[in-house]
Amino acid sequence: MKPNQIRGAAKAIDFDRIVQDFKGLDPNDPGLWPTAPKVAVFIGLLVATLAAAWWFDWRDQMxxxxxxxxxxxxxxxxxVTKKRLAVNLDEHKRQLExxxxxxxALLRQLPNRAEMxxxxxxxxxxxxxRGLQFDLFKPGADVIKDFYAEMPIDIRVxxxxxxxxAFAGDVAKMSRIVTLNDIAVEGTRDGRLKLEAKAVTYRYLDxxxxxxxxxxxxxKAGERK
Incomplete structure (x- = not known):
């Protein structure tokens, strides 16, 4: 729209008349109101209705x-996760086996009580x-775990x-699981070495x-409660 057309449209709207239409309205008889107030009230009611609908209903729905x-x-x-598992089910079964x-195989490396x-x-x-001299070979009390027990052995050779x-290597190669912990080595007066350690072996519980x-x-759990 050209500037001249805009100015012409503005002149065509009588703002003074619109202002006069909003004066002296009778709230008891809105049917006699001029067009401008009716349109304004309609738009206001529409906005209020939409706002109320949003606040009391549409908001919760959103x-x-x-x-x-x-x-x-x-x-x-x-x-997607379950589908991926279903596709790889055979592979998971193979891995589980x-x-x-x-x-x-690991369990078979644990002796039972009779084999200790x-x-x-x-x-x-x-x-x-290996030609070693044992000064101390003292098995300790079992330490019970979930399905196995640890037996510590204090040794001094x-x-x-x-x-x-070579002795340490032989222990590591045993068919049963034996570990050497807390190792300390020191020389003796006769030129030999003294090795002190705590050997730990494991057995499964019957x-x-x-x-x-x-x-x-x-x-124990009941006592804690």
Whole structure:
């Protein structure tokens, strides 16, 4: 629209008359109001109605819609995850079987209670076989864990440097799991070396021990409550 046309349209609107239309309105008889007040009241009622609808109804619906959209996204992600697991189900089964096999192999490396004496003798023989002299070989009390027990053994042996190293290597190569901890080495007056360490071996608990351990744990948990 050209500037002249805009000015002409502005002149065509009689603002003074519109202002006069809003004066002296009778609220008891709106049917007799001029057009401008009627239009203004209609627009005001429309805006108030829309605002009230938003505040009392539409706002909650929008929040519910946003919540459902978030839930939809979560469900889609869960569906994608489950679908991926379903596609790789055979591979997961194979991995689980491999884990069970490896766990069984590790479990077989743990002696039971009846085999502990032979294992202790095997550790002792490993030192004697290397020409070492045992000053101390003292098994301690078992430390009970979830399904196995640790048996600490305080050892003190005398011998040459290479013999002590070979002994440690022999212990590491045993079919049963034995670890050497808290190792301390020092020389002696006769030129030999003295090795002090805490050897720890492991055994699995039998059914009776497992039941007793479980009962003790439950009793302890009850006392805490």
């Amino acid at each position: 929040e519910t819609l946003a919540q459902h959209e978030a839930e939809e996204i979560t469900l889609r992600e869960q569906w 491999e884990i069970d096999r490896q766990f069984g 004496d032979s294992l202790l003798a095997e550790i002792n023989q490993a030192g004697l076989g 005398l011998g040459g440097y290479h013999d002590l190293g 059914e009776e021990e497992l039941a007793a351990h479980k009962q003790a744990a439950q009793k």
